[in-house]
Amino acid sequence: xxxxxxxxxxFDESLxxxxxxxxxxxxxxxxxxxDHVAVDGIDLSVAQGDVFGLLGPNGAGxxxxxxxxxxxxxxxxxxxxxxxxxxRRSPMAVRRLLGxxxxxxxxxxxxxxxxxxxWFARLFDVPRHERKRRVGEALEVMGLADVANRLTSTYSGGxxxxxxxxxxxxNRPRLLVLDEPTLGLDPVARDGVWQRVQELRHATGxxxxxxxxxxxxxxxxxxxxxxxxxxxIRAEGTPEELKSALGPEASLEDVFRHFTDAVxxxxxxxxxxxxxxxxxRTARRVG
Amino acid sequence: xxxxALAEPRAASVDVKVASRGLAWRQFLNRAATFCLxxxxxxxxxxxxxxxxxxxxxxxxxxxxxxxxxxxxIPTGHVPYLDFLAPGIxxxxxxxxxxxxxIQIIWERDAGVxxxxxVTPTPRxxxxxxxxxxxxxxxxxxxxxxxxxxxxxxxxLTSNPAEILGAFVIVMxxxxxFSCLSMTVAGLVLKRDRLMGIGQMITMPLFxxxxxxxxxxxxxxxxxxxxxxxxLSYEVDALRGMLIGAPAHLGEDFLVLVIAVVVGVATxxxxxxxxAC
Numbered sequence: 254x255x256x257x258x259x260x261x262x263x264f265d266e267s268l269x270x271x272x273x274x275x276x277x278x279x280x281x282x283x284x285x286x287x288d289h290v291a292v293d294g295i296d297l298s299v300a301q302g303d304v305f306g307l308l309g310p311n312g313a314g315x316x317x318x319x320x321x322x323x324x325x326x327x328x329x330x331x332x333x334x335x336x337x338x339x340x341r342r343s344p345m346a347v348r349r350l351l352g353x354x355x356x357x358x359x360x361x362x363x364x365x366x367x368x369x370x371x372w373f374a375r376l377f378d379v380p381r382h383e384r385k386r387r388v389g390e391a392l393e394v395m396g397l398a399d400v401a402n403r404l405t406s407t408y409s410g411g412x413x414x415x416x417x418x419x420x421x422x423x424n425r426p427r428l429l430v431l432d433e434p435t436l437g438l439d440p441v442a443r444d445g446v447w448q449r450v451q452e453l454r455h456a457t458g459x460x461x462x463x464x465x466x467x468x469x470x471x472x473x474x475x476x477x478x479x480x481x482x483x484x485x486i487r488a489e490g491t492p493e494e495l496k497s498a499l500g501p502e503a504s505l506e507d508v509f510r511h512f513t514d515a516v517x518x519x520x521x522x523x524x525x526x527x528x529x530x531x532x533x534r535t536a537r538r539v540g
Numbered sequence: 541x542x543x544x545a546l547a548e549p550r551a552a553s554v555d556v557k558v559a560s561r562g563l564a565w566r567q568f569l570n571r572a573a574t575f576c577l578x579x580x581x582x583x584x585x586x587x588x589x590x591x592x593x594x595x596x597x598x599x600x601x602x603x604x605x606x607x608x609x610x611x612x613x614i615p616t617g618h619v620p621y622l623d624f625l626a627p628g629i630x631x632x633x634x635x636x637x638x639x640x641x642x643i644q645i646i647w648e649r650d651a652g653v654x655x656x657x658x659v660t661p662t663p664r665x666x667x668x669x670x671x672x673x674x675x676x677x678x679x680x681x682x683x684x685x686x687x688x689x690x691x692x693x694x695x696x697l698t699s700n701p702a703e704i705l706g707a708f709v710i711v712m713x714x715x716x717x718f719s720c721l722s723m724t725v726a727g728l729v730l731k732r733d734r735l736m737g738i739g740q741m742i743t744m745p746l747f748x749x750x751x752x753x754x755x756x757x758x759x760x761x762x763x764x765x766x767x768x769x770x771x772l773s774y775e776v777d778a779l780r781g782m783l784i785g786a787p788a789h790l791g792e793d794f795l796v797l798v799i800a801v802v803v804g805v806a807t808x809x810x811x812x813x814x815x816a817c
Contacts, residue, residue, distance in 0.1 A: 323659050325816055345661045353659040359652025363582040375574040376660040378567070404585060420656070 274337045276301045276428050276460035277322055281331035284317055291317040293484035294331065299477075301336075301427075304454050304461040306475035308468070310513050313481040315464035316356065319432050322462075323353050336427055349377070352421030356433040358413045360420070362406040366397050369405060370419050377424035391419040395449055411442025418449055429453070431463040435470060447473050468505040478505075480512045487512035568666045575670030579677045589678075593637065594685045597629045601689055605629075614754050619786060626690040626697070627707075627779035628752030631772055633686055634679035634711045635746060638718035640739050641675040642726030649815045650732075658816050664809040668723060672805065675719035676712035683711050696784060703782040710782070713797040714775035718746075720804025727811025752776050771800045 277299040284292040292314045299305040307315045320326040322333045324344040333340040335347045360369050370388045379387055392401045395415040400408075405416060414434065421429060434450070435443040451474065453459055465471055471478050472492055479489040488495055488508065495508045583590065601622070608614055609621040616624040648654040657667060687704075690697055698704065725738050747753075749766040750773040756764055767773045774793040781788025 325655065325658060327813075345663075348659055348661040351659060353656060355652045355655050357652035357655075359656060361578070361582075361653060362651075363585055364578065365585075368578070368581050372574065372578055373656075373660065375577075376571070376657070376662055378570070378661070417656075 272301050274301065275299060275334070276303065276336055277305075277462060278334040279318070279322070279331065280333075282318070282321060282328070282333060283330040284314075284321060284326065285329060290484050292321065295481075295484070295486050297479060297486060297489075299460065299462055301460050302458045303477050304450070304463070304475050306471040306478040307462065307464045307481060308466065308471055308478050308509060309464075309481035310466055312483075313513070314484040315481055316432055317484075318481070319430055319462070319464060322347075323351055323430055324348055349424070350427045352424065352426030352429045354414070354417045354421050354429075354431045354434055356436055358410055358417070358437070360405045360408075360413055360416055362404070364405060365402050366392060366405055366408070366416050366419070367401040369416060370423050373420045374423045379424060387423055387425075391423045392416075394422070394453075395419040396445075409442065410438050411445050414438060414442065414446050415449060418446070418453075422453075427460065429459055429461045431461065433464055433466075435465070435467065443470075450474055468509055472505050480509065482513040568663075568669060571662050571666040572670040572673045575667075575674040576677045579674035583678070583681065590681055590685070593633070593682055596636065597633045597682065597686045598689060600629045600632070601625065601686070601693060605693070615758060616755060619784065620696075622690075622693060623695045623784050624755075624780070624786075625753065626686065626695045627783050628750075628776050630683050630686045630707070630711060630779055630783075631714060631750075631775045632747055632752055633682035634676075634715040634775075635718050635772060636743065637679045637682060638672075638675045638715040639722050639743050639746075640736070641671070641678075641719035642722030642724075642735050642739070643732050645671065645723050645815060646726050646730070646732050646735060654812075655816055658812070664812045665805055668720060668805045668809045668812065669716075671723065672716035672719045672801070672808075673712065676715040679711050679715035680708055683708065698783055698785065707779055707782045710775055710778045710793070710797065713794075713801055714771065717771050717797065717800040717804045720801065720808045723808040724804070724811060727808060727814050730815065746770060746772055750776055771797060 275298045277297065279295055279297040281294050281296065282292055283290065283294045295314075295318065297318075307318065309315050317326065321328055322335060322340060324340055324347055328341045336350050338346045338350065340347050360366075361372070364372070367388060370391055371384065374384045374388050389398065389401075392398045395418050397412065397415055397419060400412070405413060408416065431450070435446050438446065447470070450461060450463075454461060454474075461474075463470075463474065475492065477489075477491055478495065480487045480495075490498075492505050496503045496505060499508050499511055605622045605625045608625070612621070614621055614624075645654060648657070658664075662670075687697065722735070722739065726735050729735055729738065749763060750770050751767060752772065756767055756773070759767060774796040777788050778790055778793035778797075780786040781790050781793075
């Protein structure tokens with residue numbers, strides 16, 4: 254681990270200067286899919302260097318928020334700034350500052366790991382004379398150097414997730430966005446991902462914004478969290494602050510239940526599976 | 541905007557400088573080259589497609605071409621029918637590769653890869669241009685197969701490297717347009733099954749309503765009109781001009797194909813967001 258951390262120190266040395274500029278600043282952010290309001294006027298600020306967890310049940314609006322700040326969805330109402338850049342006005346500048354790992358395991362299975370990472374290095378205009386070294390570093394940091402020339406179709410879920418992290422890091426992002434990074438992974442693979450993210454955080458101080466509905470993951474990784482439900486932010490603070498506000502014995506799971514009512518498929522159907530599916534169908538239809 | 545506050549971190553400021561040149565042609569071409577390279581890498585890892593896709597043009601050349609050469613049913617002047625047919629089959633091979641290319645973008649959407657590509661600093665149009673040229677790379681692999689087969693069958697092909705290179709450019713443009721058409725349909729229908737159906741529905745009409753199998757002069761009036769608006773006809777005309785020295789309208793053919801690609805890229809790019817959601 255120390256070797257990996259040490260090698261990562263050369264990855265970037267100046268990620269947390271200008272600490273006064275928030276890594277993410279959302280103001281009055283609202284997004285609709287047809288009649289459904291997926292994000293309902295949220296205000297959110299993520300400081301540079303934080304590992305910030307956006308928590309909430311399915312259909313809370315976490316992924317929509319992520320997709321608004323990473324330019325995948327157009328900002329309909331409100332503003333989003335990433336490290337001072339307005340997402341609506343400067344989408345290309347924002348994309349250059351981001352590393353993004355989506356919810357779904359997604360690499361090109363017909364390529365090797367090295368080719369997958371090199372592909373993204375080229376798309377991020379990593380200079381040719383640096384490309385090979387930076388691709389090698391990203392693979393090394395994620396513990397994939399020994400299997401870098403294998404086709405990724407032979408990779409396990411945990412290896413693919415680490416490869417995706419390598420792809421996301423090859424452009425030395427200022428903000429790493431992880432959307433449900435351990436969804437569907439077994440406990441060993443999940444621990445591997447957590448370990449890499451923690452190493453990254455300790456070695457570089459890079460800002461990480463992650464969404465999850467695993468409270469254990471939030472406790473392990475995040476120094477600050479926001480609880481989202483039905484498109485709004487219900488609570489925000491450090492995990493300790495949120496737990497102590499609820500009671501001396503409270504866990505983050507209790508905080509989660511308290512603020513979301515744990516209504517998945519509840520009586521009003523809000524935030525339930527049916528509504529999540531309906532929202533996603535509408536989102537796809539309206540583009 | 542707080543760009544001044546962002547000026548200090550070296551990595552960020554360098555990246556943003558590059559972004560300001562983002563509209564430059566160089567970046568467009570760099571992206572296109574990247575997607576072509578990825579396509580070649582995929583082909584290198586799995587060459588099965590090169591062989592399976594070669595079957596159909598071989599059948600057209602060996603069975604259809606040889607037979608119609610003997611029965612002299614199609615008037616092609618002094619040009620043997622097999623020579624007349626070879627450029628048409630080259631264009632057809634490119635069409636068949638490209639017209640189903642939209643399936644790949646739907647697959648990439650389903651696999652989450654497209655989402656990640658759209659979060660890179662790649663303009664939508666550059667992404668589509670790159671993917672369409674990547675389809676062209678796959679088509680070129682087929683061209684090489686058909687050219688070799690044509691030579692074996694005794695087709696009097698040009699040996700001028702410039703003309704062969706020109707033919708490659710024409711095939712790239714044709715494949716780029718038809719893959720844009722496919723990606724446009726993909727952006728509209730959003731599902732693989734639907735795209736397969738539409739692809740199959742439009743492929744043969746495009747092929748038969750062109751000059752690939754027979755000269756325009758023997759077509760009924762209504763088919764001539766369709767042939768006139770079919771980019772495949774311009775591709776075949778240019779290929780015949782360059783590969784077998786037939787009379788052709790190279791300037792017009794090239795211009796039509798370039799315009800078709802530009803319109804195709806713009807249309808498909810406008811629909812990419814639908815696939816990403």
